[in-house]
Amino acid sequence: MTPVFLVAAALAVAGALGVILSRQPVHSVLALVLNFLGLAALYISMDAEFLGVVQLIIYAGAIMVLFLFVIGLLTARKDPVEREAGEPLPLQRPLSIAAAGTLALLLGGSLLVARFGGRPGVPTGFGTVKEFGRHLLVTHVLPFELTAFVLMVAVVGVIVLVGRKQA
Amino acid sequence: MVENGYLALAAVLFALGGVGVLLRRSPLISLMCVELMWNAANLAFVTFARMHGNMDGQVFAFLTITVAAAEAAIGLALIVLLFRRREHVDVDDVHSLRG
Amino acid sequence: MYESMLLPLIVALPLASAAVLAAFRNRWPHRVIGWAGTGVVFVTFLLSLAAFAQLRGLGGEGVLRWVFSRWEIGGRPYEWGLVLDPLSMWWLLVVTGVGFLIHLYSIGYMAGDESYGRFFACLNYFVFAMSLLVMADNFLGLVMGWTNVGLASYMLIGFYIRKPSANAAQMKAYLTNMVGEVFMLAGIAVAVIRYGSITFDAVFQGVQADPGWATAIGLLILGGAAAKSAQLPLHIWLPDAMEGPTPVSAMLHAATMVTAGVYAVARLYPIYQASETAMTAVATVGALSALAGALAATRQYDIKKVLAYSTMSQIGYMFLANGVGAHGAAAFHFLTHAFFKAALFLCAGIIIHELGGQQDIRRMGGLREKMPFAFWTFLVGVLALIGLPPFAGFFSKDEILAAALNEGHYFLFALGVVAAGLTAFYNTRLFSLVFLGDPLEAPAKSGKRKHRREEEHHDHGHHETPWVMKAPVAVLAALSVVGGAFVLAVDPYLHPVFARFDAREVHVHAPVWAMALILGVAALGIWAAWALYGPRGSRRQAEQRSVGAPAGLLGRAFYFDEIYELFVYQPVLALADLVGHYADPRGVDGLVNGLARMAYGLGGRLGWLHSGYVRRYGLTLVIGLVAVLIYFAFYV
Known part of the structure; x- marks a missing residue:
């Protein structure tokens, strides 16, 4: 730590x-x-x-x-500002906190004690812009292009959703 | 190992984001909590990338950021639409899926 | 073993033709359809002859083979293909040869029928199915051919689809055959399970040292064979099957299809020879059918029904031959029977055709002058059927009875001799009533049975018989005269097939006294019939009944239909009633409705989970996630 x-x-x-x-x-x-x-x-x-x-x-x-x-x-x-007049759904608050708490405890606890077979050191140039770019644009170029497509769809979707006549 | 702390932190952040989604009724806050969860996942990716000395995790985190941006854009557009229709906006107002 | 491409051609050609004719049945003119269908069968016959030559070229033990596909189930290799050995060849040549003649005949007989195309499509399909059956090289192929033949028979019996009696007849035939087929499939299943193979050879090897199971398999398959070949007690469909057009009766229900059972028993002879019980059963069924068929035929008034019962009787002889180990004699009798029975049926078709749909022999009589051609050919057929030398039937029947005698089946031999005398009796009666003397009843326009469709186009009274109808009858009649000459060929030719598993010497001629006895009994039958039904006989008194009156024990063929009605039909109806009123509404419906109610109630109770609130859904999701995590954290 x-x-x-x-x-x-x-x-x-x-x-x-x-x-x-x-x-x-x-x-x-x-x-x-x-x-x-x-x-x-x-x-x-x-x-x-x-x-x-x-x-x-x-x-x-x-x-x-x-x-x-x-x-x-x-x-x-x-x-x-939301109307925070209590919780309308019965038991939503205690159940949610209990569930999320259990989740954090279990997942976090098990990750904290887990042993991973990682390598101690890192290769030279790890995480640099040059190395990152090589990975992004050479090795993973197809997903990269696909995210471009996803972004375009999102843009079109936003225009379709909000860009009505009055907007 | 030091990375275990990072992973546990990711789990805690994920749970915090989740509890926010479950408890807050404002769609804006819900969306922010979803962003929190995205970032928790990203943290885990980056941690594993460091652990294995493999850049693929970082690339994946980068792609996640892109998709999260798209998601935020769509989500905000939906919120704007909801605000146009109603005085107050509450996640619980949208429940036409009721069985 | 020789791969021959002729085999798939022989099978595929009629099938393709049937499909094409069915597709263009309403577009092509009748002339084209008739000659195309007939031509295809002729080509198939030529191909069969070529295959015959090829097979002869191999000589001895050689067989022609063609394997379509091989596959494996549960580690056991299976294959499906076609095979031609001398036995299959024998059947195939008759099926395609006689089939061609009957196709030719149908061009004239069916002229003017509105469903001309359907008829030829079905007939071609039948040739395909029968070829498939006789060329099967394993049980699977046999069943495939068997079932296809059943379907073809179903379609052709009910060819006059607007005639209720034809619909009933086709269903009766199909259901009866289904009963037989269940037995047959059970037998095959036993064989396949016990010996782990569907090929004939493996089963044949297996049964050699296994007489108990051979008995079981043999008897079960005999059930199927008896149904297809109209043997006791599953013969009831054959007389009704005469509802089909006459060429169909000639082809399917006399010459070829009904002998499928004979073929199956001959093909599977090692199974039967491994078991004395199964052999005796085959012989007994055959002899009893021969006698019962001949008895029933003496009191029928419908010309086609007389011939139908006589078919049952003659196939009984073939079964008798198979049952005493004279498989060659069975094949030989099949051949001669195909000749003379087809000739008789086609001749009857000419008579019916010329009389405008009349089938009742009491309304015929004195046709000798009107139809000299039919007179002479029918005479030849009748003499061959009675079995007088030198006609074909004499040699084959003689060989069968001789074999029965030599094998020591004296009782069955006696039954066969009596049946031979009855055969002479009913044939003389039939011939005399149809062609000699005066009609018993005044000729009327319509017979006892209404043949609406046949009448519709046969209604214009006297028809000229075209040459396409006369030529096949003439050829078949000629073969009925000289077909006995095959007696010299049959046993040497089939010897390689039957010598493999059978050490017996089956080809023995009857002693002179037996031959004299058979001929004497036949002469007695002819004399008795002549005295009763001859032109100067007391035929009206002998008949004692007028048209339409009930026909008694023999006329109703021992009341088999009534017995089945009482012991099978009524109980089944009662059972169906029971099921329909109690088991189905309470048991099955109760179960189904109960399940539906359970789902409905469960849905009502679980409905609160589906609140419509996204946050609730999210909570459920997270709880599920935690549950999965708990499982992985503590139990994995």
Whole structure:
């Protein structure tokens, strides 16, 4: 357990808790950014430099801005704050917390004690932009192209969904 | 091994995201919690990539980020649609699938 | 063993022709359909002759083979193909040769029928099915041919589809044959399970030291053979099968198809020879059928039914031959019988045709002057059937009775002799009533049985008989005269087949006293019939009944139909009633409805799970995930 890991993990958990506990959506978004910052630090600590940067730029940058934009758009008209008048579904809250708690305990506990037959060191150039690019564009070029297709479908889908006459 | 901590952290984040989806009734927050779960999975991918010294996990995480972006776009579009129709938006309002 | 491409051609050609004719039955003119169907069978006959030459070229033990596919089930190799050995060849030549003549005859006989194309398609299909049957090289192929032949018979008996009696007859034939087929399949199943192979040879080797199972297999297969060959007690369908057009009666229900049982027993002779009981059963069934058929034939009024019962009787002789080990004699009698019985049936067809659908022999009489051609050919056929020398039937029947005598079956020999006397009696009666003297009843337009479709186009009174109908009859009549000459060929030719598992010497001629006895009994029968039914006989008093009156024990053929009605039909109906009223609504419906109610109730109880709330679904999902995790964490 390195100090970097401990700090970043605390950051990520705090961010996650912030997301699910805050009342205002804007606070949730900010907590999520905090979580992403922690994750980016973890990535970099694991030699995934490129991925850490991407996490910051795309997630904490682009996607979160999108969320904020939507919140702003909707808040301009109405109050998007949810009606938190208790829990309408019976037993939903205790059951959910129990189930998720068990999940975290079991999965986390078993992962914590598990022994994996990994290699101690990493090859040279592991996680660098050059190496990552070679893997992405040479070895896995077909999935890469397919994600381009998925993105295009998403764009078209969004236009079809929202881009009605009045919009 | 140090990686075990990373994996356990991923599990905890995943469970936190899940409990958020189950408890919060605002679709925006639900969507954020789903993003949390995506990221927990990504963390596990990156950890395993480091453990095995194999870049494939990182590439997969990258592709996941792309798909998550697409998902966020679609999800937000749906939320905008819902807000147009109703005063308040609550995940529980959408239950026409009731059996 | 010699691979020959002629074999698949012989089988495929009539099948393809049947398909084409069926497809174009309403588009092509009748002339084209008739000659095409006939031509194809002629080509098939020529191919069979070529195969015959090929087989002769091999000499001795050689057989022609053609394997279609091989496969494996449960580690046992199976194959399906065609084979021609002398025995198959013998049958194949008759099937295609006589089949060709009957096709030719049908061109004239069926002229003007609206379903002309269907008729030739079915007839071609039958040639295919019969070829398949006789060329089978294992039990599987035998069953395939057997079933196809049954289907062809079904379609042709009920050819006049708008005639209720024909519909009933076709169903009766099919069901009776199905009963037999169940026995046969059971026998084959026993053989396959016990000896682990469907090939004839493996089973033949297996039964050699296994007489108990040989008895079981032989008796079960005899059930199927008896049904197909109209032997006691499964013969009831044959007289009704005369509802089909006359060429069908000649081809299927006299010359070829009904001898499939004879073929099966001859083909499977090692099974029977391994078991004395099975042999005796075959011989007894044959002799009793020969006698019963001949007895029933003495009191029939329908010209075709007389011939039908006589067919049953003659096939009884073939079974008797098989049962006493004279398989060559059975094959020989099959050949001569195919000649003279086909000639008789076709001749009857000419008479029916010219009289405009009349089938009742009491309304015929004195046809000698009107139909000289039919008179002479019918006379030849009758003499051959009675078995007077030098006609063909004499040699074959003589050989069968001689074999029975030599094997020490004196009682069966006596039955055969009595049946021979009765054969002479009913044939003389038939011939005399049809051609000599005056009609018993005034000729009427319609017979006792309504033949609506046949009448429709035969209704214009007297028909000229075209040459296509006369030529086949003439050929067959000629063969009935000289066919006895095959007596010199049959045993040496078939010897390689029957010598493999059989050490007996079967070809022995009857002692002179036996031959004289047979001829004397036949002469007695002729004399008695002449006295009763001859032109100057007391034929009206002998008949004692007018048209339409009930026909008594012999006329009803020992009341077999009534017995089956009482002991099979009624109990089955009662059982069906029981099932329909109690077992089905309470048992089966109760079970099904109970299951439905259970599903309904379960759905009602589980419905609350399907609340429509996404978060609920998510919770269920996570709980399921936790359950899986618990399983993996603690139990794996």
